[in-house]
Amino acid sequence: xxxxxxxxxxxxxxxxxxxxxxxxxxxxxxxxxxxxxxxxxxxxxxxxxxxxxxxxxxxxxxxxxxxxxxxxxxxxxxxxxxxxxxxxxxxxxxxxxxxxxxxxxxxxxxxxxxxxxxxxxxxxxxxxxxxxxxxxxxxxxxxxxxxxxxxxxxxxxxxxxxxxxxxxxxxxxxxxxxxxxxxxxxxxxxxxxxxxxxxxxxxxxxxxxxxxxxxxxxxxxxxxxxxxxxxxxxxxxxxxxxxxxxxxxxxxxxxxxxxxxxxxxxxxxxxxxxxxxxxxxxxxxxxxxxxxxxxxxxxxxxxxxxxxxxxxxxxxxxxxxxxxxxxxxxxxxxxxxx
Ligand code: MG
Numbered sequence: 386x387x388x389x390x391x392x393x394x395x396x397x398x399x400x401x402x403x404x405x406x407x408x409x410x411x412x413x414x415x416x417x418x419x420x421x422x423x424x425x426x427x428x429x430x431x432x433x434x435x436x437x438x439x440x441x442x443x444x445x446x447x448x449x450x451x452x453x454x455x456x457x458x459x460x461x462x463x464x465x466x467x468x469x470x471x472x473x474x475x476x477x478x479x480x481x482x483x484x485x486x487x488x489x490x491x492x493x494x495x496x497x498x499x500x501x502x503x504x505x506x507x508x509x510x511x512x513x514x515x516x517x518x519x520x521x522x523x524x525x526x527x528x529x530x531x532x533x534x535x536x537x538x539x540x541x542x543x544x545x546x547x548x549x550x551x552x553x554x555x556x557x558x559x560x561x562x563x564x565x566x567x568x569x570x571x572x573x574x575x576x577x578x579x580x581x582x583x584x585x586x587x588x589x590x591x592x593x594x595x596x597x598x599x600x601x602x603x604x605x606x607x608x609x610x611x612x613x614x615x616x617x618x619x620x621x622x623x624x625x626x627x628x629x630x631x632x633x634x635x636x637x638x639x640x641x642x643x644x645x646x647x648x649x650x651x652x653x654x655x656x657x658x659x660x661x662x663x664x665x666x667x668x669x670x671x672x673x674x675x676x677x678x679x680x681x682x683x684x685x686x687x688x689x690x691x692x693x694x695x696x697x698x699x700x701x702x703x704x705x706x707x708x709x710x711x712x713x714x715x716x717x718x719x720x721x722x723x
Contacts, residue, residue: 386420386451388481392439395667395694399526402517404541404567405434411667412439414477415698416446418484420457425488426699426719428671429480430639430690435619437476445470445477457488464645475619475642476666482643483675483717490716497678498711501648507681510707511688512537512561520551527555534707535559535587537687541567545577549584561685563590566616571600578608588685590635590662591615601630613662613685621646624653633660633684638676639668651682665690674701674717677709698722 395411416427429446431437448470454463463485467478490497498505513533515526517540530536538552541564552560562581568574574592581589588611593600595616605612611632618627618634620641627634636650647663654661661683663676668690680686686709691697701719703710712718 386418386454386457388416388418388446388449388451388484390414390416390443390446390480392443393669393698395669396696397667397693398695399516399518399522399693401667401693403539403563404517404565408667411694413669414439414442414446414480415669415671416480416484418451418457418481418488420488421492423488423492425457425484425486425491425716426671427480427482427484427487428669428675429476430666430668430672431476432639432666434616435475435640436473441474442477442480445474446480449481457485457492460485460489460645464643467642476639478642479638479672482645483638483672486644486675487716487719494715496711496713496715496718497644497675498681501678503678503681505681505711508677508709508711509680509683509686510535511686511704511709513689513692513707514687515539515552517542517548520547523548523551524555527552532706533704535561537561537563539563539565540577541565546580549581553584557585560584560586561588561590561687562586563615564592566591566594568592569594571597571603574600574604575607578604578610582609586610588613588633588660591617598626598630605630605632611660613660615664621649621653624650624659625657628657628659631659633662635662635664635687636683637664637666638672639666644675644679647676647679651679660684662687664688667693669694669697670699670701671717671719674711674719677702677711678717680709
């Protein structure tokens, strides 16, 4: 079993700004696993919020020696092996996990969603994210996002009211709001959410810092919109402790370490009666398509990372009027563009 990796710089169509920073280029690592004449693709999109950089990913992948395993079907054992190399490093682990799953699907000649017993007609609509920007750019981005029926608006700034005024001036679409931990006190978060309840918002993602679970539980008692944990929800072991403070969880492959852990999180959250959202980082069609195969299991999808870039090196899942469209090709169903 041979694992190789290559850095690719994804270029953003617009500068992507959220409450804690901005970026124009996002470096990712594309991995390939080759075994018995079959190749599977994977991807890591590291986030400094979770302690990873392009260098930590490449360093981690150098330490992944799969020669001790006889074939990529040994997914459980390989994922345990990855966790034993070092804690964290979720995006690097995801790059291996996705490539192994792609390999398995290609080897068996079936798309991943079928191997999990899912129906591709059940994929949800994905939201399209509008980052923090000037009024002119926000209007332009919303116009460009015309075909997407649900928008996700990044707030958590000191000019949230101005941003929402611009958004509501140009669109009546349902909105989801992501504060990215930006509201610094529970009183401020309460005030903002009470106001957003009147603005056609479906839910609020991560209103406050991940360190303020008690504040979030206080908030949940006082608001009518569902609260979804993102920065608070990294891996499986986080999920049970969130059910008092949040109504749902935003699961991302790059936070949790891959498709197997994401599946465990989905079922755990379901058992706790929580809503499930599947999100992403800025990623190419490799990782977005991987998540899309799980999407028939979730309530909300925010799988737009590949739609925000101008040089996607792969083709994979399509989006039609917001709906995620999976192909019947084996594995992920992704292919390099050249
Ligand atoms: Mg978020």
